[in-house]
Amino acid sequence: AQSVAQPEDQVNVAEGNPLTVKCTYSVSGNPYLFWYVQYPNRGLQFLLKYITGDNLVKGSYGFEAEFNKSQTSFHLKKPSALVSDSALYFCAVRDRRDTDKLIFGTGTRLQVFP
Amino acid sequence: GAVVSQHPSWVICKSGTSVKIECRSLDFQATTMFWYRQFPKQSLMLMATSNEGSKATYEQGVEKDKFLINHASLTLSTLTVTSAHPEDSSFYICSARTGLLGPYNEQFFGPGTRLTVL
Numbered sequence: 001a002q003s004v005a006q007p008e009d010q011v012n013v014a015e016g017n018p019l020t021v022k023c024t025y026s027v028s029g030n031p032y033l034f035w036y037v038q039y040p041n042r043g044l045q046f047l048l049k050y051i052t053g054d055n056l057v058k059g060s061y062g063f064e065a066e067f068n069k070s071q072t073s074f075h076l077k078k079p080s081a082l083v084s085d086s087a088l089y090f091c092a093v094r095d096r097r098d099t100d101k102l103i104f105g106t107g108t109r110l111q112v113f114p
Numbered sequence: 115g116a117v118v119s120q121h122p123s124w125v126i127c128k129s130g131t132s133v134k135i136e137c138r139s140l141d142f143q144a145t146t147m148f149w150y151r152q153f154p155k156q157s158l159m160l161m162a163t164s165n166e167g168s169k170a171t172y173e174q175g176v177e178k179d180k181f182l183i184n185h186a187s188l189t190l191s192t193l194t195v196t197s198a199h200p201e202d203s204s205f206y207i208c209s210a211r212t213g214l215l216g217p218y219n220e221q222f223f224g225p226g227t228r229l230t231v232l
Contacts, residue, residue: 101160
């Protein structure tokens with residue numbers, strides 16, 4: 001069955017430190033991978049996606065993610081965290097054989113402390 | 115960029131009443147719209163996919179008679195929760211896609227509607 005796992009419910013990091021939010025997936029074939037951010041009582045905002053090509057994808061607000069096919073992972077990273085980065089982050093995968101259906105992970109709450 | 119709006123942003127209703135939520139694509143034509151449901155501290159679950167002018171495709175386990183979806187134009191889709199009950203209380207999020215299905219045509223998400231059924 002297709003699935004996306006975000007093993008950490010919450011990640012705490014001090015402002016200025018690097019951050020990593022983990023995501024692994026289980027999808028047959030070569031999936032399209034996405035990261036979204038959600039602020040309280042708001043919809044999802046697109047951060048970045050991997051379709052093909054370079055395994056390191058750069059996105060909005062200084063975020064980047066690295067696609068690792070052998071480990072079936074797509075971890076979100078940022079070199080220097082900001083307090084304003086505190087939010088809920090969702091990893092998602094789209095099965096190429098399906099239509100537009102996105103399969104979301106359970107989300108990771110990022111808390112950046114000043 | 116592509117903007118998707120939802121109305122209302124929050125609604126409180128009595129058990130047994132029906133509630134309509136609108137999803138609009140403001141600056142693009144949405145050939146396909148999606149409705150998601152998000153429970154507190156949980157992920158988004160796709161409820162249904164709707165294409166303009168045709169019937170919605172519901173995910174397994176979603177009652178089509180309870181969650182009526184209409185996509186009558188390229189900029190508007192509505193979700194009507196019929197005979198709402200407290201267990202229907204949730205955060206409902208829509209998204210929209212323009213153009214043909216493909217790797218580079220992504221979904222743009224609305225801000226969500228919080229429904230509370232008393």
